[in-house]
Amino acid sequence: MLVHTVRRLAAAPSVRMIVIAAPPADVEAVHSLLSPVAPVTVVAGGAERQESVAAALAVVPDEVAIVLVHDAARCLTPPSVVERVAAAVRAGADAVIPVLPVVDTIKEVAADDTVLGTVDRSVLRAVQTPQGFRASVLRAAHAAAADAHTDDAGAVEKLGIPVHCVPGSDLALKITRPIDLALATHLLTLPDPDA
Ligand SMILES: Nc1ccn([C@@H]2O[C@H](COP(=O)(O)OP(=O)(O)OP(=O)(O)O)[C@@H](O)[C@H]2O)c(=O)n1
Numbered sequence: 001m002l003v004h005t006v007r008r009l010a011a012a013p014s015v016r017m018i019v020i021a022a023p024p025a026d027v028e029a030v031h032s033l034l035s036p037v038a039p040v041t042v043v044a045g046g047a048e049r050q051e052s053v054a055a056a057l058a059v060v061p062d063e064v065a066i067v068l069v070h071d072a073a074r075c076l077t078p079p080s081v082v083e084r085v086a087a088a089v090r091a092g093a094d095a096v097i098p099v100l101p102v103v104d105t106i107k108e109v110a111a112d113d114t115v116l117g118t119v120d121r122s123v124l125r126a127v128q129t130p131q132g133f134r135a136s137v138l139r140a141a142h143a144a145a146a147d148a149h150t151d152d153a154g155a156v157e158k159l160g161i162p163v164h165c166v167p168g169s170d171l172a173l174k175i176t177r178p179i180d181l182a183l184a185t186h187l188l189t190l191p192d193p194d195a
């Protein structure tokens with residue numbers, strides 16, 4: 001997954017530096033794996049995603065103005081999505097997330113499995129990565145983050161800074177369940193949409 005992720009990130013013209021947070025015991029191995037794919041810096045990640053992002057951010061030079069945070073698990077994210085996010089930050093947004101509409105009906109459910117209500121899905125979005133930030137905003141959000149957050153934009157929202165949405169991609173699925181892996185394996189057999 002890491003190889004596919006880095007290959008697509010490196011193919012995005014806006015990406016100048018790639019920092020990977022790896023399990024501490026695997027830093028050397030990950031560097032050896034990825035060096036033939038693209039120049040990468042590999043740091044020891046943390047127990048949670050948030051800690052890994054903070055560790056990677058710590059080695060990003062101060063002169064880097066825009067930082068994109070990506071999931072290795074979204075390894076088929078097309079370079080066009082990376083470019084869309086980067087372009088929106090360059091155009092002036094402090095924080096940008098790629099999103100998709102929610103296609104299922106969403107219910108709020110009580111602990112006893114009784115439905116409490118139906119949520120208006122027209123205002124909901126499923127959030128992907130990479131998420132793009134003005135570097136100073138991401139650093140401030142991480143410094144201020146008192147609680148755990150499941151995405152970096154969540155920490156920015158808590159600062160009261162607007163987060164802008166751009167279209168994501170079905171290809172940017174997060175490989176979480178066995179069926180996601182089966183789907184990704186099949187998608188790899190299809191022509192590259194960005195080629
Ligand atoms: N300690 C961690 C855990 C996760 N990640 C990053 O966060 C992404 C999502 O991780 P994870 O939560 O493990 O993905 P899921 O497969 O969705 O697992 P879970 O069911 O725990 O949410 C990973 O691809 C990885 O890039 C990380 O950097 N450091």
Ligand SMILES: C[C@](O)(CO)[C@H](O)COP(=O)(O)O
Nearest residue numbers: 049071127128129150151174
């Ligand atoms: C960042 C993310 O991929 C956006 O959808 C998601 O929040 C990661 O969540 P996870 O539970 O760490 O996989």
